[in-house]
Amino acid sequence: MKEMVLVTGGAGYIGTHTTVELVNAGYDVVIVDNLSNAEMAAVEGVRKITGVDVPFEKVDCCDKDALNKIFEKYKFNSIIHFAASKAVGESVLKPLLYYRNNITSLLNVLTLMKEHGVRNIVFSSSCTVYGQPKKLPVTEQTPRQPATSPYGNTKQICEDILRDTVSAYPEIFGIALRYFNPIGAHPSALIGELPKGVPGNLVPFITQTAAGLRDHLSIFGNDYDTPDGTAIRDYIDVVDLAKAHVVAVGRMINGKSLKNYEFFNIGTGNGVSVMELVNAFQKVNGVKVPYEIVGRRAGDIEKIWADTSYANKELGWKAERSLEDTLASAWAWEKKLRGIK
Numbered sequence: 001m002k003e004m005v006l007v008t009g010g011a012g013y014i015g016t017h018t019t020v021e022l023v024n025a026g027y028d029v030v031i032v033d034n035l036s037n038a039e040m041a042a043v044e045g046v047r048k049i050t051g052v053d054v055p056f057e058k059v060d061c062c063d064k065d066a067l068n069k070i071f072e073k074y075k076f077n078s079i080i081h082f083a084a085s086k087a088v089g090e091s092v093l094k095p096l097l098y099y100r101n102n103i104t105s106l107l108n109v110l111t112l113m114k115e116h117g118v119r120n121i122v123f124s125s126s127c128t129v130y131g132q133p134k135k136l137p138v139t140e141q142t143p144r145q146p147a148t149s150p151y152g153n154t155k156q157i158c159e160d161i162l163r164d165t166v167s168a169y170p171e172i173f174g175i176a177l178r179y180f181n182p183i184g185a186h187p188s189a190l191i192g193e194l195p196k197g198v199p200g201n202l203v204p205f206i207t208q209t210a211a212g213l214r215d216h217l218s219i220f221g222n223d224y225d226t227p228d229g230t231a232i233r234d235y236i237d238v239v240d241l242a243k244a245h246v247v248a249v250g251r252m253i254n255g256k257s258l259k260n261y262e263f264f265n266i267g268t269g270n271g272v273s274v275m276e277l278v279n280a281f282q283k284v285n286g287v288k289v290p291y292e293i294v295g296r297r298a299g300d301i302e303k304i305w306a307d308t309s310y311a312n313k314e315l316g317w318k319a320e321r322s323l324e325d326t327l328a329s330a331w332a333w334e335k336k337l338r339g340i341k
């Protein structure tokens, strides 16, 4: 019998890519999503890529009774919990929404795991928990710093909830994956990032500018203490990131966890500046991205990239796709969406 994995937020950007990799790795998957920031077309994309009619249930994880029915209907022993609100700026304007959605959904998932004897959970965390680290690259031992947004705070609080829960109930195993900046799309161009409204993140803004939907990209600040003055991030391919989830689930299923609660940096280990990213995008895709340098964006950190050696060694996982291939996939996806040849 195949193992089944429940993927909450499975219709979203990282959730769809992870579902594809889980199916490729031989798992059965059930997707739960409230479609608040995702489209059914994304689930259809997953079904098309995998050739599997992956079950989908429209459920909000904040609704415990509705989620309980999923735990009764399907037999799974592992959960990947993506379902959450994720826009940093919006979280500042709507903190109650962010605290309620992100914390209630995790509390419901953990409570139901306990009630139904479900053993394993992978939690979507973020490098945002490190704030602006004093020393780079960041290892898992780098101390977390106070969050700079309600969104970031929910990631810290949720990590703590997970840590304390598995410590009190040692029959539960948890892994938090601290993502750096996920970008790109599936090589099939059947799934990718689908931001609603004006994109807040860099790569969707670049692809929409290249596609002519936006007249130019604003680069937020060129007076940082970095070689070209623009901010530095660790951009990780979304398919590589998806594969890290498959490894994390397998690690718990196969009893390879060193402790009940573990956490890993999921990045490439390479710091890339905004300017370098824009130039690489233009070069690899042969398109122009008009840009303007503007002031810094409030709340942005200057630079961060991951030390991935612990994840590489312990998980036996490594980011493989080059930045160029990832940027080509992001453009292929945007072109497909807009019908550009």
Ligand code: UD1
Pocket (backbone or CB within 6 Å): 086, 087, 088, 126, 127, 128, 149, 152, 180, 181, 200, 201, 202, 203, 205, 217, 218, 219, 220, 221, 231, 232, 233, 274, 297, 299, 300, 301
């Ligand atoms: C933020 C969050 C991260 C979250 C991610 C995805 C923080 C510190 N980071 O990452 O936790 O997972 O969003 O939602 O809270 N930029 C421009 N012009 C633009 C857009 C972005 O110059 O139009 C620059 C930004 O200033 C930044 C870089 O591009 O230096 C990346 O920005 P973005 O894609 O928004 O991600 P982060 O802010 O790094």
